[in-house]
Amino acid sequence: MIDTVLDHARDPRHFSPGRENACNVLDVIHPSWLCVRQTTHRAEEARAWATSQLTAALRRRHPHQGFPFGPAPDGTGPSREPGLQGTEMWLAIIWLLADLLGLADVLGYRPPGIHRPDPVRPE
Numbered sequence: 001m002i003d004t005v006l007d008h009a010r011d012p013r014h015f016s017p018g019r020e021n022a023c024n025v026l027d028v029i030h031p032s033w034l035c036v037r038q039t040t041h042r043a044e045e046a047r048a049w050a051t052s053q054l055t056a057a058l059r060r061r062h063p064h065q066g067f068p069f070g071p072a073p074d075g076t077g078p079s080r081e082p083g084l085q086g087t088e089m090w091l092a093i094i095w096l097l098a099d100l101l102g103l104a105d106v107l108g109y110r111p112p113g114i115h116r117p118d119p120v121r122p123e
Contacts, residue, residue: 002035002042009049021070021079022089025053026115029096033117036100047101054097057090067091088113 005028009015014024032046060067066087069079079086092115098104099117111117 001031002039002046005031005035006042006045006049020056022067022086022093023069025057025093026089026096029053029093029100030115033096033100050097050100054094054101057094057097060090089115092116 009028009032013019014027029050032050035041036043036046062068062082065082066084067090068082069086069089088111091109092111092113095104095107095109095111096117098107104110
């Protein structure tokens with residue numbers, strides 16, 4: 001699985017300037033995060049990808065507004081304005097990226113929303 005996920009991360013249709021959005025990045029980081037917890041196969045490549053994506057994700061924040069779903073500041077891509085959807089997704093993505101890198105503890109949060117890393121437990 002990690003081979004397929006990391007191959008997808010190199011697809012320029014989804015990961016080239018102006019193409020990345022919260023869904024594209026989440027589609028790679030979540031399965032990568034799960035795989036790296038189970039195997040060392042291509043783990044260093046996953047960590048290198050996570051490092052570059054974490055740097056890029058942190059730059060997407062609009063102070064006092066949150067994150068847009070789409071990243072492009074030039075007006076391209078979906079949902080260019082910061083909003084709840086983009087903010088919730090990017091905060092979950094940032095946590096997954098940081099956790100894969102062993103840095104999640106410094107964030108001071110664990111995503112509680114729909115993109116939380118933990119399974120829902122029936123009450």
